[in-house]
Amino acid sequence: MVNKSGFNSKEVCGYPLSIFFIVVNEFCERFSYYGMRAVLVLYFKYFLRWDDDLATSIYHTFVALCYLTPILGAIVADSWLGKFKTIIYLSIVYAIGQVAMAVSAIHDITDTDRDGTPNNMTFHVVLSMVGLFLIALGTGGIKPCVAAFGGDQFGDHQERQRRTFFSVFYLCINGGSLLSTIITPILRAQNCGIYSKQKCYSLAFGVPAALMVVALVVFIVGSGMYYKAKPEGNIMGDVCKCIGFAISNRYKHRSKQYPSREHWMDWAEDKYDKLLIAQIKMVLKVLFLYIPLPMFWTLFDQKGSRWTLQATTMDGNFGAIVIQPDQMQTVNPILILTLVPIMDSVIYPLIKKCGLNFTPLKRMTVGMFLAALAFVCAAVVQIEIDVSRKHLTYFNLTQFVNGMNKPVNVSTSEIFPFLIIIRATFFLQSGQLSCAFSRDFGFGSSYTFFIPSTLSLGSNCQESITGAEDIKPNSVHMALQVPQYFFITAGEVMFSVTGLEFSYSQAPSNMKAVLQAGWLLTVAIGNFIVLIVAEVAKLPKQWTEYVLFASLLLCVCIIFSIMAYFYTYIDPTEIEAKFRRNVGDDDDDKNDKQRKLEMEMMKRDLDRSDDEHYKGKQTKM
Numbered sequence: 001m002v003n004k005s006g007f008n009s010k011e012v013c014g015y016p017l018s019i020f021f022i023v024v025n026e027f028c029e030r031f032s033y034y035g036m037r038a039v040l041v042l043y044f045k046y047f048l049r050w051d052d053d054l055a056t057s058i059y060h061t062f063v064a065l066c067y068l069t070p071i072l073g074a075i076v077a078d079s080w081l082g083k084f085k086t087i088i089y090l091s092i093v094y095a096i097g098q099v100a101m102a103v104s105a106i107h108d109i110t111d112t113d114r115d116g117t118p119n120n121m122t123f124h125v126v127l128s129m130v131g132l133f134l135i136a137l138g139t140g141g142i143k144p145c146v147a148a149f150g151g152d153q154f155g156d157h158q159e160r161q162r163r164t165f166f167s168v169f170y171l172c173i174n175g176g177s178l179l180s181t182i183i184t185p186i187l188r189a190q191n192c193g194i195y196s197k198q199k200c201y202s203l204a205f206g207v208p209a210a211l212m213v214v215a216l217v218v219f220i221v222g223s224g225m226y227y228k229a230k231p232e233g234n235i236m237g238d239v240c241k242c243i244g245f246a247i248s249n250r251y252k253h254r255s256k257q258y259p260s261r262e263h264w265m266d267w268a269e270d271k272y273d274k275l276l277i278a279q280i281k282m283v284l285k286v287l288f289l290y291i292p293l294p295m296f297w298t299l300f301d302q303k304g305s306r307w308t309l310q311a312t313t314m315d316g317n318f319g320a321i322v323i324q325p326d327q328m329q330t331v332n333p334i335l336i337l338t339l340v341p342i343m344d345s346v347i348y349p350l351i352k353k354c355g356l357n358f359t360p361l362k363r364m365t366v367g368m369f370l371a372a373l374a375f376v377c378a379a380v381v382q383i384e385i386d387v388s389r390k391h392l393t394y395f396n397l398t399q400f401v402n403g404m405n406k407p408v409n410v411s412t413s414e415i416f417p418f419l420i421i422i423r424a425t426f427f428l429q430s431g432q433l434s435c436a437f438s439r440d441f442g443f444g445s446s447y448t449f450f451i452p453s454t455l456s457l458g459s460n461c462q463e464s465i466t467g468a469e470d471i472k473p474n475s476v477h478m479a480l481q482v483p484q485y486f487f488i489t490a491g492e493v494m495f496s497v498t499g500l501e502f503s504y505s506q507a508p509s510n511m512k513a514v515l516q517a518g519w520l521l522t523v524a525i526g527n528f529i530v531l532i533v534a535e536v537a538k539l540p541k542q543w544t545e546y547v548l549f550a551s552l553l554l555c556v557c558i559i560f561s562i563m564a565y566f567y568t569y570i571d572p573t574e575i576e577a578k579f580r581r582n583v584g585d586d587d588d589d590k591n592d593k594q595r596k597l598e599m600e601m602m603k604r605d606l607d608r609s610d611d612e613h614y615k616g617k618q619t620k621m
């Protein structure tokens with residue numbers, strides 16, 4: 001098959017063979033990313049010993065960074081290296097970052113006294129932060145390149161195949177995410193180590209590191225089959241310069257003696273091409289609509305932080321299997337894989353049959369509302385947890401009944417929490433004699449221990465001490481998190497999947513990457529908002545924080561629906577074609593007056609989003 005640029009590629013069932021490597025690469029990369037992310041907040045809490053707030057803050061800073069770097073990746077690819085080389089180089093950086101994370105989680109490296117806990121925490125913190133920085137650079141940098149590189153492989157006659165490719169691509173993202181969020185928590189729950197056995201975070205990070213290497217190798221293997229478009233120049237830079245010129249030119253001509261122009265971007269006409277200005281106007285219209293969107297991601301990305309921490313205080317026993325708190329995140333990709341086909345083939349067509357025009361912006365509004373609902377569910381679950389644990393401060397309530405006829409001093413080592421199980425070691429001492437025993441506690445439980453009169457201190461007392469459970473461990477079941485996962489995922493399908501398509505369809509041909517980067521930027525800002533709100537609000541009860549986030553999103557949802565109401569859909573290809581036709585007409589010596597008139601009309605169409613002009617394709621909201 002020869003594509004639009006004359007590139008001859010092998011085909012299988014009408015698809016370029018090269019996309020097979022791209023799809024497998026995406027699957028492995030998303031496995032690597034989501035697998036590492038699934039256990040990250042627990043690594044912070046239980047390995048680095050950070051509190052919930054610090055763990056949540058660093059988690060969201062990392063996610064935010066992952067969605068800031070796509071701009072960098074897009075600039076490097078478009079203006080310098082091209083997509084292929086950018087993907088290769090940044091994947092290497094990414095894999096190094098994953099390896100650094102795996103090494104940072106080996107407790108034996110600094111466990112000099114061999115008691116099972118690292119002795120030089122600074123080493124682990126610094127290495128893991130360097131690792132996370134490299135991962136953010138890699139994953140974010142390649143994000144806008146891989147999907148676009150896949151799209152480049154298709155010829156103009158393969159529109160249908162290209163659309164299928166994007167659907168398969170999204171399913172691969174969720175397939176990789178699903179598998180990894182099942183596997184890495186299992187690996188993390190294993191015991192491993194050289195001097196002492198501890199929870200195996202190094203393996204949980206090591207496997208994603210290996211998958212990233214596989215992703216890179218698969219991508220390189222396909223090298224000979226790819227169509228590699230040359231870098232088109234820094235369009236992002238051109239856009240910024242053009243906007244900058246329009247602003248400064250407007251400022252220079254601020255005096256009343258100069259006639260005003262219809263749109264402030266028209267002040268760039270003195271230097272820049274009219275087509276570029278028209279394209280920038282289209283982009284700005286969409287970017288303006290993006291302003292409220294970060295709030296959705298603020299709530300959405302708390303699945304991996306607050307919701308996972310919430311799951312650690314719940315009972316994960318599902319009878320045949322015990323679900324780890326971080327494994328609850330798998331509910332999201334499972335639901336995505338089921339909901340996307342159901343929505344596309346049943347719900348949306350049904351709504352259409354009912355005569356309702358469920359436009360992309362309406363879907364996104366409903367998606368926001370569902371995410372707010374998810375947080376109301378999370379708040380209800382949190383209240384349930386708080387009530388069940390009201391009287392439980394596990395250690396204060398642990399007591400000893402001494403059956404010996406001499407005083408016994410009881411002390412304890414640091415409590416080491418293994419998620420839903422807490423292990424504590426007690427030291428009994430009387431005079432020079434002492435003994436120790438360890439017990440596992442269900443999270444939130446409380447015990448009374450009996451010291452028998454026959455106990456011989458100085459020997460092993462592990463077996464001799466008996467205990468009675470006064471307060472049962474966590475009783476609120478993790479299954480109660482399913483409704484909140486259902487609503488947030490239904491919200492994701494309506495908001496994220498639709499938003500991606502909306503960003504693509506409303507972007508001028510040469511600025512699709514700019515809008516994709518803008519779309520990803522909303523994710524980054526959303527994650528920064530988590531930090532700001534959590535820090536400013538500092539609410540004492542977790543459920544009130546959930547209610548606060550739900551209320552904020554609800555307000556934003558109302559604002560967005562008003563903005564969306566005034567948005568008019570456009571067809572960028574048609575607008576661009578008209579501008580180009582006009583240049584052609586110019587060459588044919590067309591009547592200058594007539595040409596100017598047409599240009600003015602097109603500009604007005606764009607500025608006012610006049611409905612009739614784009615053959616009824618446009619719809620409000």
Ligand SMILES: C[C@H](N)C(=O)N[C@@H](CCCCN)C(=O)O
Nearest residue numbers: 173174177301332333336496523
């Ligand atoms: C796994 C998740 N359901 C998903 O599809 N993620 C997408 C979009 C992420 C948007 C911001 N968190 C992905 O590309 O990973």
